[in-house]
Amino acid sequence: MTLASKGYAMPAEWTQQEAVWLSWPVDDPRHWGGAKQDLIWKKFAQIAAAISRYQPVRINAPGSAHPAIATACNIARTNPANLQLFDHPNNDVWCRDHGPIFIKHAKTGDIALTDWEFNAWGGKFAPWDLDNSIPQKIADSLSLPIYIGGMILEGGAIEINGRGQLLTTEAVLLNPNRNPHLPREETEQILKDTLGVTEILWLEKGIEGDDTDGHIDDLARFTNQDTIIACEEKDRESPNHPVLSANMTRLRNFHTPAGSAYDIVPIHLPQACEIPGWRLPVLPASYVNFLIINHAVLVPTFRQPKNDDRALGIIAEQFPDREIVPIDCLDLVQEGGTLHCISQQQPA
Secondary structure, rough: OOOOOOEOOOOOOOOEEEOOOOOEOOOOOOHHHHHOOHHHHHHHHHHHHHHOOOEEEEEEEOOOHHHHHHHHHHHOOOOOHHEEEOOOOOOOOOOOHHHOOEEEEEEOOOEEEEEEEOOOHOOOOOOOHHHOOHHHHHHHHHHOOOOEEEOOOOOOOOOOOOOOOOOOEEEOOOOOOOOOOOOOHHHHHHHHHHHOOEEEEEOOOOOOOOOOOHHHHEEEEEEOOEEEEEEEOOOOOHHHHHHHHHHHHHHHEEOOOOOOOOOEEEEEOOOEEEEOOOOOOEEOOOOEEEEEOOOOOEEEEEEOOHHHHHHHHHHHHOOOOEEEEEEEEEOOOHHOOOOOOOOEEEEE
């Protein structure tokens, strides 16, 4: 009997949340070139503080680091009543991808975890053993049931609308560096059986500089059951132009479960963010890597006032009942992701 047949499904991100999980930065000279550790700690503390204004923030980190993390969060004015530290050692910060994917029972409201294998986006960044153990640790700490997903899957690779549709990319889920033994049909069936969806909507691939091979949360996001906000690049000289144009064509041909076309809201990419000599010639900066929480949306900005303001306005129109909270993510994106990538919501 599948989880879906038992009544479980992954809720949409905009539904009520119990908490948001983060995995705290570890002291590793390979991360951010080894030169920004203090700055990145302050950034994570700022993000934790922003979340804590609305709901609990739960942090994976080795116990030995907890006092220093608590101090950093206190300096950032994190609400102490909403800060919860867990002795869950980790390799890296990308909790969206190595953390559990939570599911909820439609009738009882019971919460459970799904635990998918994590291999650092096709074996790119060893080690990942501690990250891969995070879902089980969270399940143990919360005394919640946990179910094995059955394949390699990162949370940033999927986007849910709460009406049975899942948006993803072929470049990630069908990549031989993830599940070479699984054809498209079997991949779709596992997602349907475990996350309670009935239809998979496929885009092709992602933007330049994306270590993940093309996660959906840098490309297109549901903002409600009938609307998708999607990245566009009008500069025909940009390598992202043909990719995003092809994705936009597919998006305009998708239909809601009711049979109507989706309302597609275009949003420009920021201007190219570059760090000379860094391993990523162009950083995968995207405004749709926002995080929806209770009563707010945290939105990445990139020190481009005109572009940032325009993006914040577009996103604010999509969430009229939530506060829009801009977070400078230019330093964060150096390692390949921003607010959505570092977080994982736990539904209420």
